[in-house]
Amino acid sequence: MVVAQVSPPVVADAGARFLAEVTSKTAGVSRLEMCIQCGSCGGSCPSASAMDHTPRAIFALIRAGKRDEVLRSNTPWMCLSCYHCVVRCPQEIEITDVMYAIKTIAEKEHAYPSNVGPDFGGVFIGQAKRFGRSWDLGLTARHYLRHFPLRLPGMTPMAFGLFRHGRIGLLPTRIRQRKQLHAILKRADELERAR
Numbered sequence: 001m002v003v004a005q006v007s008p009p010v011v012a013d014a015g016a017r018f019l020a021e022v023t024s025k026t027a028g029v030s031r032l033e034m035c036i037q038c039g040s041c042g043g044s045c046p047s048a049s050a051m052d053h054t055p056r057a058i059f060a061l062i063r064a065g066k067r068d069e070v071l072r073s074n075t076p077w078m079c080l081s082c083y084h085c086v087v088r089c090p091q092e093i094e095i096t097d098v099m100y101a102i103k104t105i106a107e108k109e110h111a112y113p114s115n116v117g118p119d120f121g122g123v124f125i126g127q128a129k130r131f132g133r134s135w136d137l138g139l140t141a142r143h144y145l146r147h148f149p150l151r152l153p154g155m156t157p158m159a160f161g162l163f164r165h166g167r168i169g170l171l172p173t174r175i176r177q178r179k180q181l182h183a184i185l186k187r188a189d190e191l192e193r194a195r
């Protein structure tokens with residue numbers, strides 16, 4: 001009698017493991033396993049055209065165990081945290097928080113598609129620690145000088161317009177209770193390390 005060889009369900013296991021990993025890195029309850037692949041998230045996402053994969057496709061890749069493909073995708077780095085997708089998701093999946101979870105894993109493993117996103121985040125958090133808030137002019141100037149210097153001249157008219165209407169300041173301003181903010185950020189760091 002010939003006994004049929006049954007291959008172990010490698011893909012399914014990889015998918016389940018990666019799903020559990022992303023879920024464990026998501027703040028609160030992700031509900032990612034409830035995704036029905038309806039595509040409402042991608043359809044309502046203002047950044048979808050700039051993403052390698054729509055959020056729906058990213059969630060399908062997670063389930064398929066395509067860890068490298070997900071971590072090297074620009075999708076989470078293009079996410080604006082606008083929460084539009086979260087409002088429209090019929091399954092109440094915490095899509096924005098899942099994007100943060102993917103970025104957290106990618107950053108830890110230096111598996112991101114380019115250092116543009118992580119650099120931006122690093123400068124932003126540096127300003128938040130120093131001033132208690134972001135300084136838009138300094139953040140933008142530094143980011144573009146470092147990564148897209150040739151685009152800076154084209155942005156000058158917009159910067160002047162924003163300055164004229166009081167939307168950006170020439171100099172940074174500081175909040176008063178920075179010590180309290182530092183305590184919050186320190187606690188957030190501790191919680192993150194404990195995950």
Ligand code: SF4
Pocket residue numbers: 034035036037038039040041042055056059088089090091092093095
């Ligand atoms: S809207 Fe929600 S259920 Fe639909 S594909 Fe996106 S995450 Fe999945």
Ligand code: SF4
Pocket residue numbers: 041044045046047048055078079080081082083084085086095096099
């Ligand atoms: S939160 Fe991110 S993924 Fe969701 S709609 Fe906004 S930009 Fe797109």
